[in-house]
Amino acid sequence: MATASAFAAVFFSSAFAACFAEVCTIPLDTAKVRLQLQRKAPQSLPPAAAATGAGWAASAGGTLATILSIARDEGVAALWKGIIPGLHRQFLYGGLRVGLYEPVKAFFVGGTAVGDVSLISKILAALTTGVIAIVVANPTDLVKVRLQADGKANTVKRNYSGALNAYATIIRQEGIGALWTGLGPNVARNAIINAAELASYDEFKQMFLKLPGFTDNVFTHLLAGLGAGFFAVCIGSPVDVVKSRMMGDSTYRSTLDCFAKTLKNDGPGxxxxxxxxxxxRIGSWNVIMFLTLEQVRRLFL
Structure with missing residues (x-):
């Protein structure tokens, strides 16, 4: 079992790597949140309205268009909306999910996790650490999504002055329990994505290292990180959309209500x-995070 000092070293290394990846990729995350919050524009909208804020969803035709639209209409700094709670989130969530992964994996295999470990043990360990980490970090995720969503034409303006003001305002106006709004889909999303990321990265890295010509180097880490990111997005996108919509719009009664209304109003797409x-976002985030983590581990572990 890992010692407290070993856990602390992995926790802070993981937290640093996650925060660094967050700073590099949060504009993509802001664009993703805005796209996920889009709803079908009412067919009755006149052309003039569709060309203005009411037609935001139509005018932002994709990732690049959304980024350019935000930068043009709200300023470049708006792309980094939510960076402070984003760093809060990554410090807690990133540190816990990776820091706990090896000891939890060892628990599932009944000893020290060395050598080949079954894929199912890796998945179970990553699911477990994803749940633990996001239960702790959910308030930071909520504030991050709300700050990123604020400013969108068809979203209720909350006008938080910053992360700390957002935490305080939510507690004052909605109660402390509101900080865990969207916990259900967030637990599902992060447990699934964490399993897809950590277990697949672990598995890809192990697979590559068995192939001729591959060593434990940056190229192997890069390929494993891309593979982890791709699996995470394919598997986790539906629950990620539900999580973003619940956190960005408090009118949904529950996870199932959000899922049903999204399916009914906007279709499965x-x-x-x-x-x-x-x-x-997640592909580049994983590459940056795992590359940074591997280098930091070599320096300090």
């Missing part, structure tokens, strides 16, 4: 809205 932005 809505669950993969922002897919390209999500893959660009």
């Amino acid at each position: 809505a669950f993969y809205k922002g897919f390209i932005a999500n893959f660009c």
Whole structure:
């Protein structure tokens, strides 16, 4: 079993790597959130309205268009809306999910997790650490999504002055329990994505290292990180959309209500809205995070 000092070292290394990846990729995440919050524009909208804020969903035709639209209409800094709670989230969530992964994996295999470990043990360990980490970090995720969503034409303006003001305002106006709004889909999303990321990265890396010509180097880490990101987006996109919509719009009564209304009003394709932005975000995020983590581990572990 890992010692407290070993856990602390992995926790802080993982937290640093996750925060660094967050800073690099949050514009893509902001675009993804805006795309996921889009709803079908009412057919009765006149052309003039569709060309203005009411037709935002139509005018932002994709990831790049959304990024350019935000930068033009709200300023470049708006692309980094939510960076402070994003860093709060990554410090807690990133540190816990990776820091706990090896000891939890060892628990599932009944000892020290060395050598070949079954894929099912890796998946179970990643699911477990994903749940634990996001239960702790959900308030930071909520504030991050709300700050990113604020400013969109068809979203209720909350006008938070910053992350700390958002935490305080939510507690004052909605109660402390509101900080865990969207916990259901967030637990599902992060447990699934964490399993897809950590277990697949672990599996890809192990697979590549068995192939001739592959060593434990940057190229292997890069390929494994891309594979992990692709699996995470394919598997986790539907619950990610539901999570973003619940956190960005408090009118949904429950996870099932959000899922049902999204399916009814926007169709099944809505669950993969922002897919390209999500893959660009999570794919690049995984590459940066795992590359950074591997280098930091070599320095300090």
